[in-house]
Amino acid sequence: MKKYYALGLVSLFTFLTVLVSISCSDNDDSDYEPISPVTVDLSAVPYPKLSDYKFFVGEMKNQVPALGVLEYEPISSLFTDYALKKRFVWMPKGVKATYNGDHEVFNFPTGSVIIKTFYYNNVLPSNTTRIIETRLLIKKETGWIFAEYVWNAEQTEATLQMGGSFTNVQWQDENNEVKQTNYRIPSEAECLTCHKINEEAVPIGPKPQNLNKSLAYTTGNQNQLAKWVQMGYLESYPSNITTVVNYKDESQPLELRVRSFVDINCAHCHRAGSHCDYRPIRLAFNETTNRANLGVCVTPEEEIPGLVNIVTPANTSRSVLHYRLSTNDEQFRMPLIGRNMVYQESVEMIEQWINSLSGCN
Numbered sequence: 001m002k003k004y005y006a007l008g009l010v011s012l013f014t015f016l017t018v019l020v021s022i023s024c025s026d027n028d029d030s031d032y033e034p035i036s037p038v039t040v041d042l043s044a045v046p047y048p049k050l051s052d053y054k055f056f057v058g059e060m061k062n063q064v065p066a067l068g069v070l071e072y073e074p075i076s077s078l079f080t081d082y083a084l085k086k087r088f089v090w091m092p093k094g095v096k097a098t099y100n101g102d103h104e105v106f107n108f109p110t111g112s113v114i115i116k117t118f119y120y121n122n123v124l125p126s127n128t129t130r131i132i133e134t135r136l137l138i139k140k141e142t143g144w145i146f147a148e149y150v151w152n153a154e155q156t157e158a159t160l161q162m163g164g165s166f167t168n169v170q171w172q173d174e175n176n177e178v179k180q181t182n183y184r185i186p187s188e189a190e191c192l193t194c195h196k197i198n199e200e201a202v203p204i205g206p207k208p209q210n211l212n213k214s215l216a217y218t219t220g221n222q223n224q225l226a227k228w229v230q231m232g233y234l235e236s237y238p239s240n241i242t243t244v245v246n247y248k249d250e251s252q253p254l255e256l257r258v259r260s261f262v263d264i265n266c267a268h269c270h271r272a273g274s275h276c277d278y279r280p281i282r283l284a285f286n287e288t289t290n291r292a293n294l295g296v297c298v299t300p301e302e303e304i305p306g307l308v309n310i311v312t313p314a315n316t317s318r319s320v321l322h323y324r325l326s327t328n329d330e331q332f333r334m335p336l337i338g339r340n341m342v343y344q345e346s347v348e349m350i351e352q353w354i355n356s357l358s359g360c361n
Contacts, residue, residue, distance in 0.1 A: 036068035046147035050158035297360035313357035
């Protein structure tokens, strides 16, 4: 009896081994393909809860992406009251984005979703991580729509809220300095203010110039554009791409840092067809090789006492750009929305750059 029992176990083990080897084979002829749990029904979105999409596995607050959800990170990032961010993209099976120019957002296929979560570490009084919001851009047949999800206090769920709100956050930064902000969760109208060209909603960040860098994936370090191609999310891209720099990297040339900063923080409004189209500056990275587009020695279209140019070389006290970045006055600050705090590090960088410039001819 024991002999037959042992033979039975050996046979069962052999059968399971064969079954697993067939299922997990890397053979190109295998029909086996993992199925993403993500569900995006374009006739039903936006869903009432973030969990309805199944973008994440395990506890949603850990932001572990599900199969097919790809993390990405821009070289330079938008300032939002010092909030930290995680960004992901997902596309339906069988479609992919196409290259549209170094400085242009990819041409995304219908069904694409761009996911962006805003959070703080070391939130007081308990020094915990607090996720504030997750913003989605979903591309339907008729174009992009916004879906704003606000997280609960328990950090277990985020619910659809499109009306805008404020929440107070106090945290300790990496230098052990306590900071506080009345963080603005945007309304749908505020989202469109920045995310539009000719009144049509568009993404801002996913451009080749912003993603042409290596990122640490679970499979190892890899150029993000190459990873998108490998994932089947991008058809192809050129071998040479004009790329921004990380404006926080002080080893980079100062003017490149400034141009990269205004590109990601300001250019979405200061471009043709956007919210600040009427102003005499163009702040996209590919347009600021011309210093006039940065406002150097350019007279502002509105008079602010004492400020003679948008940028007055070697004189920050007479430069509109410096004033707008360093004030919290809602009438004058830049950006108009998206921040309630002065980004002091950027003000110092702009000061250095203005003081490095020679006078107007």
